[in-house]
Amino acid sequence: MRNLLTSTALALTVLASAGLPAMAQETLKIGYVDPLSGGGASIGQIGMNQLNFIADEINAKGGVNGKQVEVVGYDNQLNPQISLVQVQKAIDDGIQIIVQGNGSSVAVAVSDFVTKYNERNPGANIVHLNYAAIDPVLTNEKCSYWHFTWDASADIKMEALTNFIKEDQNLQKVYLISQDYSFGHAVAGAAKRMLEAKRPDVEIVGDEYHPLVKITDFAPYVAKIQASGADTVITGNWGQDLALLIKAAGQAGLDVNWYTLYAGGAGAPTAIKQAGLENKVFQINEGINNQGYGPAEERAGALMSRFSDAPVYYPRMFNMMDMVFAAIEEAGSDDPGDFIPKLEGMKHDSFAAGDEGFMRADDHQFFQPLYISTLGALEDGQKFDEEHTGWGWKMAAAVPTESTLLETTCEMERP
Amino acid sequence: MIEIIVVSTLNGVLYGMLLFLMASGLTVIFSMMGVLNLAHASFYMLGAFFGFEITRRIGFWPALVVAPLLVGAIGMAVERYGLRRVHSHGHVAELLFTFGLTFVIKEVVEMIWGKLPADYRVPGSLDFAAFTLFSSDYPAFRLFVLLVSIAIFLALLLVIKRTRIGLIVQAALTHPGMVGMLGHNVDRIFMLVFGVGVALAAVAGVIAGPILITQSNMAGLLGPILFVVVVVGGLGSLGGAFAASLLIGLVQTFAVAFNVSLADLFGSTAAGEVLSVWLSDIWRVTVAQVAPILPYLLLVLILIFRPRGLMGTRDT
Numbered sequence: 001m002r003n004l005l006t007s008t009a010l011a012l013t014v015l016a017s018a019g020l021p022a023m024a025q026e027t028l029k030i031g032y033v034d035p036l037s038g039g040g041a042s043i044g045q046i047g048m049n050q051l052n053f054i055a056d057e058i059n060a061k062g063g064v065n066g067k068q069v070e071v072v073g074y075d076n077q078l079n080p081q082i083s084l085v086q087v088q089k090a091i092d093d094g095i096q097i098i099v100q101g102n103g104s105s106v107a108v109a110v111s112d113f114v115t116k117y118n119e120r121n122p123g124a125n126i127v128h129l130n131y132a133a134i135d136p137v138l139t140n141e142k143c144s145y146w147h148f149t150w151d152a153s154a155d156i157k158m159e160a161l162t163n164f165i166k167e168d169q170n171l172q173k174v175y176l177i178s179q180d181y182s183f184g185h186a187v188a189g190a191a192k193r194m195l196e197a198k199r200p201d202v203e204i205v206g207d208e209y210h211p212l213v214k215i216t217d218f219a220p221y222v223a224k225i226q227a228s229g230a231d232t233v234i235t236g237n238w239g240q241d242l243a244l245l246i247k248a249a250g251q252a253g254l255d256v257n258w259y260t261l262y263a264g265g266a267g268a269p270t271a272i273k274q275a276g277l278e279n280k281v282f283q284i285n286e287g288i289n290n291q292g293y294g295p296a297e298e299r300a301g302a303l304m305s306r307f308s309d310a311p312v313y314y315p316r317m318f319n320m321m322d323m324v325f326a327a328i329e330e331a332g333s334d335d336p337g338d339f340i341p342k343l344e345g346m347k348h349d350s351f352a353a354g355d356e357g358f359m360r361a362d363d364h365q366f367f368q369p370l371y372i373s374t375l376g377a378l379e380d381g382q383k384f385d386e387e388h389t390g391w392g393w394k395m396a397a398a399v400p401t402e403s404t405l406l407e408t409t410c411e412m413e414r415p
Numbered sequence: 416m417i418e419i420i421v422v423s424t425l426n427g428v429l430y431g432m433l434l435f436l437m438a439s440g441l442t443v444i445f446s447m448m449g450v451l452n453l454a455h456a457s458f459y460m461l462g463a464f465f466g467f468e469i470t471r472r473i474g475f476w477p478a479l480v481v482a483p484l485l486v487g488a489i490g491m492a493v494e495r496y497g498l499r500r501v502h503s504h505g506h507v508a509e510l511l512f513t514f515g516l517t518f519v520i521k522e523v524v525e526m527i528w529g530k531l532p533a534d535y536r537v538p539g540s541l542d543f544a545a546f547t548l549f550s551s552d553y554p555a556f557r558l559f560v561l562l563v564s565i566a567i568f569l570a571l572l573l574v575i576k577r578t579r580i581g582l583i584v585q586a587a588l589t590h591p592g593m594v595g596m597l598g599h600n601v602d603r604i605f606m607l608v609f610g611v612g613v614a615l616a617a618v619a620g621v622i623a624g625p626i627l628i629t630q631s632n633m634a635g636l637l638g639p640i641l642f643v644v645v646v647v648g649g650l651g652s653l654g655g656a657f658a659a660s661l662l663i664g665l666v667q668t669f670a671v672a673f674n675v676s677l678a679d680l681f682g683s684t685a686a687g688e689v690l691s692v693w694l695s696d697i698w699r700v701t702v703a704q705v706a707p708i709l710p711y712l713l714l715v716l717i718l719i720f721r722p723r724g725l726m727g728t729r730d731t
Binding site for chain 2: 046214243251254309310388389
């Protein structure tokens with residue numbers, strides 16, 4: 001009997017001490033739910049690297065409100081169902097801040113799930129920080145108080161891109177090629193709508209949808225573009241779907257201008273260099289290397305030398321975490337219920353060039369300066385090349401924050 | 416229109432020949448050893464990465480020879496020390512073994528070369544346009560890939576039909592038990608066939624790497640379609656694998672070229688109005704959109720109507 005008592009007491013002590021660190025909450029945990037295996041792993045890993053980099057930066061300065069930041073990875077395999085399981089797992093681990101970005105289908109599912117979870121569990125206060133999914137529904141029909149997005153939506157990007165394209169007097173025939181899912185349709189739809197309004201004389205000679213990350217040889221698609229006589233291709237493709245498309249185009253000698261949303265993503269610069277498409281591929285995003293802005297060069301340089309085998313990063317992820325940490329410090333609490341009001345309307349000097357952007361409270365969309373750039377051989381004064389290709393992004397046009405403002409249909413339900 | 420047809424035919428044949436390089440090894444291994452080698456596409460990936468690495472250090476031409484030999488040697492070692500031991504535990508164990516192998520190979524590749532695509536380029540000596548068809552260039556390297564594939568197909572045919580080794584392999588395809596009874600070293604034949612089979616996949620990797628993508632998920636992209644080729648072509652039939660590869664290559668490229676949907680075909684007829692309601696989901700989907708699914712549709716149809724495949728010699 002005495003033995004039993006001692007062992008019970010012992011067991012309880014062990015249990016209690018094991019439970020202590022969790023109770024004390026010395027760390028601020030951030031759940032990163034993105035693909036860490038399978039076809040999307042290459043892009044998912046880049047985000048994870050950057051998040052860890054940012055966490056190490058802030059921890060070296062003493063953390064956020066004195067707490068050390070810890071990033072916990074949850075592999076969602078780019079699948080909406082698996083994502084929900086992983087988000088639940090993160091919540092069970094006591095995490096309130098979920099970072100997710102890749103795949104609009106995933107983002108819509110996660111945002112929905114988080115919103116419902118918060119409704120059913122008052123006080124749970126889970127927030128979804130989205131750094132990459134840009135389907136416009138996320139900030140319109142399906143907007144949520146618990147979802148914030150830092151990348152410009154597909155509509156905003158397409159608005160800016162078509163404003164740039166419409167000045168090109170040689171533009172006559174446009175070919176649209178997109179991945180066959182919600183985001184691809186959103187991009188192609190916006191491009192069609194806006195081109196018809198801005199340049200009614202331009203003919204849209206192709207409107208193609210292909211399956212998401214399933215095509216290995218784009219030569220047949222390129223042959224079709226070639227036959228259509230297009231002089232310009234607009235695509236929302238990302239990852240291997242863009243790299244392979246560009247590669248096939250280079251091999252067939254397809255001579256068109258490319259307007260893309262994700263030519264800066266992993267693998268694409270390598271493909272553009274291989275295809276020899278110097279200054280033919282345009283991208284629109286929230287910042288590039290070689291903008292000559294000291295603080296960005298220093299920080300991005302440190303990140304790229306630490307992850308030299310995949311020297312890619314998202315400027316928007318710096319914006320996102322800097323703003324979230326600022327909001328947490330301002331609120332004096334890392335409970336999203338407390339810091340969300342601080343985040344709404346917050347102004348922030350964007351990472352890439354220090355120009356001001358702001359988080360619109362109406363739809364939780366971050367508005368920021370956007371930049372249109374082309375990839376070509378490094379020129380004098382340019383420090384950074386992409387993926388060790390010797391080619392770097394060169395600025396073609398800058399779109400100030402004011403020109404990116406679009407109306408929203410969001411009717412946000414606030415708790 | 417003519418332009419699309421000619422270019423699609425060339426592209427389709429090329430893609431088909433690449434598929435054949437991989438499927439030939441798979442089908443022979445499958446029919447001889449009864450092992451569905453799930454890791455076959457992984458050896459294709461190994462071929463591409465070895466090719467990339469050797470090209471970077473010595474050059475493309477040595478890579479074309481050395482990489483398949485290396486991968487073939489690895490394949491033989493896998494057969495000798497892995498598959499053969501597992502063999503006594505039955506087919507399920509073999510299947511699981513090759514399934515596990517895909518993950519091991521993928522992880523090793525990611526550890527060495529990372530998850531990003533490798534910068535594997537077309538060799539300089541073949542980096543020009545072979546000829547210009549209508550308005551598009553046809554790259555010399557693609558022509559080279561086509562010629563290599565055809566040469567390998569002919570060589571394989573010759574070996575199988577005209578040599579003693581080929582005779583035994585052929586016999587083993589249809590009567591594996593009897594060949595063993597006749598005193599041939601079936602184990603060694605198996606090892607050889609496995610090695611040659613994966614070496615062929617590696618050749619495909621070395622020459623397809625620069626055209627397609629050299630990345631750690633490339634095996635996953637091509638793996639499933641290989642099984643379609645093997646099943647459609649028929650078990651143990653090289654001719655069948657050849658026909659099925661070309662068929663799938665052509666079906667896929669031609670389907671992409673056409674924007675025909677059910678709405679275009681029946682839209683104006685009376686039946687069209689009824690159909691458009693019932694088939695609302697797929698009414699406006701074009702053939703081009705479903706192109707990548709067509710091979711799998713073919714697989715299902717073949718399994719229903721002709722389970723032994725186009726030119727299969729036996730059912731099991």
